[in-house]
Amino acid sequence: MGDLLITTPAARQVIDTFFYDLPYVIALPVAFLLLAILLVYASRASEARRLYVALLQYLVVFMLWTTADSNIVHEAFLTDEFWRHASMAMLYLVPVSGNYVGYAALEPERRRGVLAVIAGNIACFFLATVSEAFGFDGYARLLPILYGTLPFLEGYVFWQLWRSARLGNRNSWSMLFPFVLVTVLGVVDGVNEAAHFTAMPTHVMPFGVFSFFIVVMQFLQDRLVREHSLEDATVHLAYQAAIAQERAEVDVLTGCRNRLSFEMTLREEITAVRQSGRPLAFLMFDIDHFKNYNDTYGHEAGDEVLRRFAGTVRQMLDKRKPFFRWGGEEFIVLCSGADLDEAAVLGNTIRRRVGESVVVCGQHVTVSIGASTWHGSFDTAEKLFQRADAALYEAKGDGRNCLRVEPPAKTAQGG
Structure with a gap:
């Protein structure tokens, strides 16, 4: 079939x-x-x-x-x-x-x-x-x-x-x-x-x-x-851009972030504290008698002072405390989340460590420090800076190698 x-x-x-x-x-x-x-x-x-x-x-x-x-x-x-x-x-x-x-x-x-x-x-x-x-x-x-x-x-x-x-x-x-x-x-x-x-x-x-x-x-x-x-090219370009950005924001001599980076970071920090209400403190450093190193031992000695000072301070700071070279022998530390007393303690710790460990041409390097703190929504970056600068001027007037805080608190923090 x-x-x-x-x-x-x-x-x-x-x-x-x-x-x-x-x-x-x-x-x-x-x-x-x-x-x-x-x-x-x-x-x-x-x-x-x-x-x-x-x-x-x-x-x-x-x-x-x-x-x-x-x-x-x-x-x-x-x-x-x-x-x-x-x-x-x-x-x-x-x-x-x-x-x-x-x-x-x-x-x-x-x-x-x-x-x-x-x-x-x-x-x-x-x-x-x-x-x-x-x-x-x-x-x-x-x-x-x-x-x-x-x-x-x-x-x-x-x-x-x-x-x-x-x-x-x-x-x-x-x-x-x-x-x-x-x-x-x-x-x-x-x-x-x-x-x-x-x-x-x-x-x-x-x-x-x-x-x-x-x-x-x-x-x-x-x-x-x-x-x-x-x-791969995109990652490489992003990496190169990050390096270029970092180099643009870093002081070549000391390895600290530079003044441009400081201004941008300060604006960001102030925006953050205004939103969160957390504290913000400001430390300004000035290397004592820096001009004498340049005049007596030459500019190479002065550069060595700056490098060794910056390296010592960086070792003592975490990521929440960015470190900047403001210009010349002046440096700044932003203390995010720290009040004035905590910043003063940190500043004095740095001051003592520098005085003990940074020695150039047989001379112990010392620093004077001014501290200020954020006062709230009515405060400004300029006023914050000015109060720290005034405190630093007071520290230098009191014999240097000490820390002073912004007015009205004028209790010496040195020693």
């Missing part, structure tokens, strides 16, 4: 239709997938945009051809004659669009010969279409020319791609296998069309679409490499 069913005309027609359409059923979803991937990346492609567009055109033509050549489509929509004309027209356009992919992959100096090949493909399509329009069955009559010239024309394009690939063109390299496979399968179709080696005139060239996965994977790999390179 099974053998009888298979040999009935209806069953045989179903089987024939299945085997005829099998290459199209397999290849069409693959072409659609490749087309979808390329559409996602082509919209953002800056490099090789022409090649993206060429591949998209090829896949569209390929999908139209496979759809139009399908027996299922013939039986389901319109007339068989319409689909025969459509499939034959697309078959002539497949080498046109395929060679344009090769054209787009090549360097400009190698494109002229490939352009001549494309012109020949278009001429063949045009002649076949015109002949078909005048009733001379041009599509069928010119098929031997289409298939006969295929090895030579595609061979020339392959040769140009090979030369380009040997010079390092990755796009040309990825196109080599698809060109070979599609050409070989096209020749097989042409030979079968002429000699009828198989019972059914189906095509195997649709299977060539699988080879274009190599091209798409090459695109994706190159894009990932470019994106990683861009990320």
Whole structure:
């Protein structure tokens, strides 16, 4: 019974239709997938945009051809004659669009010969279409020319791609296998069309679409490499910008943050304390008798005093207490979250440590310190600075090497 069913005309027609359409059923979803991937990346492609567009055109033509050549489509929509004309027209356009992919992959100096090949493909399509329009069955009559010239024309394009690939063109390299496979399968179709080696005139060239996965994977790999390179470049630029910003805000001699950085930081601190209500204290340092080091021992000795003083103070401060060189021998510490008494304790600790450990040219370095504190919303940066400066002036007037706080509290903090 099974053998009888298979040999009935209806069953045989179903089987024939299945085997005829099998290459199209397999290849069409693959072409659609490749087309979808390329559409996602082509919209953002800056490099090789022409090649993206060429591949998209090829896949569209390929999908139209496979759809139009399908027996299922013939039986389901319109007339068989319409689909025969459509499939034959697309078959002539497949080498046109395929060679344009090769054209787009090549360097400009190698494109002229490939352009001549494309012109020949278009001429063949045009002649076949015109002949078909005048009733001379041009599509069928010119098929031997289409298939006969295929090895030579595609061979020339392959040769140009090979030369380009040997010079390092990755796009040309990825196109080599698809060109070979599609050409070989096209020749097989042409030979079968002429000699009828198989019972059914189906095509195997649709299977060539699988080879274009190599091209798409090459695109994706190159894009990932470019994106990683861009990320690395962005990180490097951000790092360089951070270094440049840090250098712009750092005093080269002492390693302290400079006056520009102080002004920006003070504004930020005042904004923060106004919002939070936390305390803020201000310490201003002046190295005692600094001019004597320059006059007696030279400017190198003076620079050494500044460097060693700054290094000693930095070791005693945390991140909440930024340290600045205001100018000359004057330095400032902002004490975020500290009140006046806490700042005075810190200032005296620094003063004693400097006096004990910083010795230049046999002389112990000492400092005078003025302290002030933030008074609330009605206070200003200028007033905060002026009160610390007045306290520092008082400390210097009281014999130096001591700390004084802003008025009205004038209790000596030295000793």
